[in-house]
Amino acid sequence: MQKQQLQQSLQQRLSPQQIQVVRMLELPALEMEERIKQELEENPALEEGRDPTESDDEPATDPDDEMTAEDSSLADLGDYLTDDDIPEYQLRAMSNAEERREEIPFAVGPSMHDHLEEQLSLRSLTEREREIGRYIIGNIDDDGYLRRELSAVADDLMFKAGIEANEADVEAVLRIIQDFEPAGVGARDLRECLLLQLKKKRPTPDTALALRILNEHFDAFTRKHYEKIRRALDLDEAALKTVLREITRLNPKPGNGWNEASDTAMNRITPDFIVDCHNGQLSLSMNQRDAPELHVNREYADMFRDYLGNKSNRSPEMRNAVQFVKQKLDAARWFIDAVRQRRETLQRTMEAILMLQTDFFLTGDETKLRPMILKDVAEHAGYDISTVSRVSNSKYVQTNFGIYPLKFFFSEGVLNDQGEEISTREIKKIMRETIDAEDKRNPVTDEALCALLRAKGYTPARRTVAKYREQLGIPVARLRKEL
Numbered sequence: 001m002q003k004q005q006l007q008q009s010l011q012q013r014l015s016p017q018q019i020q021v022v023r024m025l026e027l028p029a030l031e032m033e034e035r036i037k038q039e040l041e042e043n044p045a046l047e048e049g050r051d052p053t054e055s056d057d058e059p060a061t062d063p064d065d066e067m068t069a070e071d072s073s074l075a076d077l078g079d080y081l082t083d084d085d086i087p088e089y090q091l092r093a094m095s096n097a098e099e100r101r102e103e104i105p106f107a108v109g110p111s112m113h114d115h116l117e118e119q120l121s122l123r124s125l126t127e128r129e130r131e132i133g134r135y136i137i138g139n140i141d142d143d144g145y146l147r148r149e150l151s152a153v154a155d156d157l158m159f160k161a162g163i164e165a166n167e168a169d170v171e172a173v174l175r176i177i178q179d180f181e182p183a184g185v186g187a188r189d190l191r192e193c194l195l196l197q198l199k200k201k202r203p204t205p206d207t208a209l210a211l212r213i214l215n216e217h218f219d220a221f222t223r224k225h226y227e228k229i230r231r232a233l234d235l236d237e238a239a240l241k242t243v244l245r246e247i248t249r250l251n252p253k254p255g256n257g258w259n260e261a262s263d264t265a266m267n268r269i270t271p272d273f274i275v276d277c278h279n280g281q282l283s284l285s286m287n288q289r290d291a292p293e294l295h296v297n298r299e300y301a302d303m304f305r306d307y308l309g310n311k312s313n314r315s316p317e318m319r320n321a322v323q324f325v326k327q328k329l330d331a332a333r334w335f336i337d338a339v340r341q342r343r344e345t346l347q348r349t350m351e352a353i354l355m356l357q358t359d360f361f362l363t364g365d366e367t368k369l370r371p372m373i374l375k376d377v378a379e380h381a382g383y384d385i386s387t388v389s390r391v392s393n394s395k396y397v398q399t400n401f402g403i404y405p406l407k408f409f410f411s412e413g414v415l416n417d418q419g420e421e422i423s424t425r426e427i428k429k430i431m432r433e434t435i436d437a438e439d440k441r442n443p444v445t446d447e448a449l450c451a452l453l454r455a456k457g458y459t460p461a462r463r464t465v466a467k468y469r470e471q472l473g474i475p476v477a478r479l480r481k482e483l
Contacts, residue, residue, distance in 0.1 A: 021338045025390040029270045045300045045328035119180045132173045144185040144255030184254035197250045209243045271398035273350045294336045349391040352380035364401030367426045371413025440482035
């Protein structure tokens with residue numbers, strides 16, 4: 001039997017303003033600078049620079065001046081705004097960070113796809129072939145590969161462009177595109193990419209052998225079974241080394257060079273913190289380019305005060321105008337407080353990291369890094385773990401030894417043979433130095449690394465060593481072998 005009933009419950013939810021504060025914590029310096037510029041443009045009640053009056057307090061109205069209930073509610077309007085009453089520019093600010101990033105212009109040259117279409121226009125092709133070529137170019141990834149099946153491309157041409165083409169038609173146009181620059185573009189896998197580049201080279205005995213290796217012994221080449229290749233081709237070690245050098249000089253990702261300009265612009269780092277070390281003393285400062293002085297526009301504030309203090313000025317038209325002004329004033333004061341709160345949160349969090357990793361900031365030695373997790377910083381800074389996580393995301397600190405992401409300072413701890421807790425980063429540094437100095441003819445195996453670390457007083461298991469090696473992006477010993 002169904003019946004209706006009322007139930008009262010208490011739920012904790014973040015207000016839209018609190019959500020914006022949380023998201024502002026995640027913004028790095030450049031994006032925060034853009035966020036402030038956007039707010040300055042969209043809210044006329046917010047101004048940049050020091051407040052000439054040095055006070056944001058609203059002066060009290062005349063106690064003998066009675067306000068209507070409607071005017072009283074207007075005075076407290078900012079405390080009772082619903083989601084629907086929030087100004088549109090505040091709601092737009094709640095959109096994700098990707099939308100804000102798209103607003104930042106980057107001056108870059110023509111893309112690889114533009115370059116390919118330009119070369120396509122210079123070929124003597126029918127209009128149908130040009131349309132197929134343009135569609136193929138549009139499906140080429142940024143690294144220069146065509147990873148879609150030709151049958152899928154043919155189907156798309158039929159349903160989206162209205163062009164009847166079978167797989168053979170698409171492949172014929174693809175062969176033309178594969179002759180374009182950069183060499184290797186339009187390849188469907190690594191083997192085809194390397195073959196396309198070799199075929200464009202001047203024929204020599206070495207390129208002929210390289211073509212045979214890629215055509216007949218590609219699996220052995222990728223697995224670095226050089227002895228197997230040497231026996232199959234009846235080559236001595238010196239000749240094989242020369243041929244392998246010919247192959248390794250090729251570009252496995254021909255499209256990457258065309259994206260360097262935009263990648264450089266996107267990857268330019270602006271530090272959020274600056275830590276200086278002078279005479280053994282550390283000093284912390286924040287990069288203030290993202291947090292200029294902000295204050296409320298006094299003309300708007302005076303208009304609001306004049307309305308509340310002047311009975312003769314309370315017409316319906318004036319009330320509507322003042323209601324708009326009150327919304328802008330509330331939004332401006334909230335934004336100023338949010339920027340101040342963000343600055344304070346970042347400062348306290350970085351001070352906690354600085355205290356926990358003092359030895360590293362004094363010496364720049366990675367082995368001096370202490371084991372540190374989000375919980376450690378949260379306890380010292382007095383914040384929740386989620387707040388510290390947001391602060392450390394996409395933030396950088398400039399030191400006397402370089403610029404580091406905040407996440408660099410976080411690592412787990414392990415115990416050495418003396419029972420002391422050390423950072424896993426110290427073990428990884430030893431592993432990398434050992435592998436960098438190894439004999440490439442006989443690379444150091446994981447078992448050998450494990451034995452070396454134990455000799456130095458560390459006690460990791462072999463599977464732990466393998467995990468650290470993978471985290472460092474280092475392949476297994478067999479794949480590091482060279483002639």
